[in-house]
Amino acid sequence: MNRYRRVDTLLLSLCDPAANSLLQLMTVDHGELRHDYARGPIPPNSYTDIVIRTGAPLMLRNAPQEQAFYGIETALIGGEREPLALVCVPLLNTFGQRFGMLSMQSYTADEYDLRDIDFLTNVAHQIALNIQNATLFKQSQEQVQQLAAETERLELINRVSNWSSATTDLRELFQGIVNEMARATNADQARLLLIDRVRGLAICEAELHDTGAVGQLALPIAGNPAIEWFDQYQTPMLVRDATDDPRFQAAHAVWRASNIRDVLLVPLLVKGEVIGSVGLDMQPRPCSFSEREVATCVTIANQVAQAIAHARLFDQIRRFNVELEQMVAERTAALTAEKERLEAVHTITTALTASLDIDEIVRKTLELAAGAIGVPRGSVLVRDPMRDLLIYRAVLSETEGLSATDKPFDLPSGNLVEWTLEHQQGVMIADVREDERWVALDNTPPEIRSFIAVPLLAADVPLGVLMLNSPQPGFFNDEHMRLLSTIASEVAITVHNAELYNYINEQATRLAELLQVQREETGKNRAILESVAEGVLVLDEADTVVLFNRAASQVLHIADDVVLGRDLRSIAEHGTGDEQERALPLYAALGEGVRGARQQSDPVNRLLELPGQTIDLTITPVTTPDGERVGIAVVLRDITREIESDKTKREFISTVSHELRTPLTSVKGYIDLLLLGTAGPISDLQKNFLQVVKSNADRLNSLVEDILEISRLENGKVKLHIKPLNLPDLINDIAVSLKTETERKRMQLTLEIEPRLPVVEADSKRINQVLTNLLSNAHKYTREGGQITVRAFERAGFIQVDVTDTGVGIPPDELPKMFSRFFRANNSLKEEVGGTGLGLSIAKSFVELHGGDMWVTSELEVGSTFTFTLPVEQGRPAQAEDAHRSINEVANVS
């Protein structure tokens, strides 16, 4: 350029106008190239700024004078001193966008003219092209580099995952991590520490260059800044100029000794948990631990994490396996020993269990036990519960061999056999001559020196004792005791089984005999039940029909094979159409009755109305004499005809009574009219005769009324009109109305009414009838000058009324019949008084309708007491009828 024009300084600036940043500034000052790394914003109102903003070339002939005109503020750029003349042109890329400025500058004023602008513009164009080319080249190079780096990273991942998945050895994995990270970072030393949170230590597991730290170096976790960092961020920690970092004061000395400057700490994460860290140390070196290297380390750590998790699991399983194998080995050894012992016992018990004969068992036991232990002598004592004695059931000796005896054990008390049985423990005597417990007898054979005995126990009940002896002192040992104890318990069970077998056998025989007797008995009973006229149906406790006699079949119209041996429900399920219509209500009534009988264990009575048939059911629980419930018996009676005839009878009575009233109306009415003299005067004799007719007509009338009342009671047509009733007032009223008649017979009528009697809920008309009847009877059946007492008092939730007279009384044998219809007790006043014999029956029915009771006590020729009770709290019937109250009822007054 200098060849063409005087150029003191050439300046090239490259910018990113969009970001308003200056990327590079380059000056050539008198042929010397200078770089200036002044990256940063484009200085405002600098030449670059103005050219980039305007896009137009700029020429100053004398800069200090013209700068103000263009608003340029920047002073010296690049050169040694401020240029006086300068030309600035923008650098344009192929799209015409400005990306820099080229400026030539001279220290001489008026150095440049307009042609220089063209010239510099051409130069700038060339430079712009070159720069663009260079930039493109650089970009493609960078891409190649990135690709290479990525390839390298993938290779690394591939390599790491290859070796890490190939091993389950944790130590190998740890060493691999250390090696890979050191290789990726060119670190001088690398160590892997595993965090043991239980012990609160981080322990060295691997290092790049062996310094003996593995397994030796252990740092406390608490206060360790790296681990605190990991726990919080789970990211690597890069410490530059580590020996200046105040956080790592504790490590400064170590690092200084190894000339360490930068340290990279990478966490090992398994399932989000920090399990360890890798520390990489770097001696002073430029550009240590680049971002990419750190990222690579993280990649390695992540890559290996899964392998570590697997390896740890594998390690754990392996350790379990080892423990298990050890346990199995120990158990096997124990079992082998046990097996050997059991084999000996098995030989004996197999031989024993085949037999249920006690003598046989005991003999074999003794023989086999003596054989197993190797002694020639012994015996077995078995308790005989009948005689309460111990018997030598088996004896073994060299001379006589094995024999069964019936000899009782007869040593004086305090002997070893007794002790064994009492303590339920075996006993061993090493030398009978030196043991105080041994009861020496004259006939003790001299060849007995040592002795062993075990109890035979079945369910902790001592059955006997197994004893062995040896001529050799101290012959028996603990092993023998264990063997004998085992044999003894096996034998005891066998003996016990044998005893049980005998017992069961006897019982079975007895039961079989009993069963035979019962079977015959049952057969008889069944035949009787089959032939009775009443239908009988018997259920067992599971509601299965076990008996269904001919009469039952006839009453229910069900064949016996439909229900016999089946559930009661089969009654409901049988038949079709009309049969079903009968079956369902029948089953419902039976089922309900059976449940009722089960619950209250008393007989239950039910009336079952079927279309055209009425059946009376009596359902009774069947119990054995011991009170054990065995089933339910149902007695069925077809009472259709009884019901029908009863109904006809009642209807007849009702009709007849009504028909009688009409003629009675005339008879009574005309007599009354005659007596009133409406048909003309009558003589005294005529009057007397008419009175007789009238009183008989009245009797006939009251008979009709009583019969009608009974008929209503039987038809259930009597409805009570329950209201609060003041009983004392009612008694008073009736007493007053009877006053004339009692005075005529010079009788004394006394009322003894408890004060403050509670009000009862009752039908006052009916109770009036009851009281009137009782008082009227008392009056009638008491002779002149007698006494009548009415008492009323409260007792146990009832009000009791006693009507006592000093009358003729009732013979004791007639007392129970007093309330029967048409019954009239025999007494001297019977004929004189007259009566229908229905009044008391009606009165008792009324009281019972109220929930009360009525009874009589009497002594002949002394007097009678008629008593009735009414509950104090009488439930008010839901259908209390007061409807006709507004019509005056005259009927009962007439």
Added chain:
Amino acid sequence: MSAKILVADDEPDVLFMTAFTLRQLGGYEVIEARNGQEALDLSLAHAPALMVLDVQMPQLTGYDVCRQIREHAGMAATPIILLSAKGQASEIEEGQAAGATMYMLKPYAPQQLVEEVGRFVPARR
């Protein structure tokens, strides 16, 4: 002029007795009806001050007569005494529903009838 009472009964003996009682003991003028229909016709013709009706009459019963009488404006309040040989709660209710004023059970005492009638229509003696 004594008050008119209508008496209806299909039993001639009873009819005569009732009529006789009311005439002799009560001094009333008595119109006799031998059945329900006659009772209805005569009561409409004579507008009696009170009626004594037997319940059990053929064709038109005492209830029927009672019901029909009550439909005539002039006789809506005429006292009606029903006489019956039955006297069950259901009958008393039916009588009340038919519009009867009172219910008396047969056999009745003559003086009693006169007394009851006198409560509605004063007797002459």
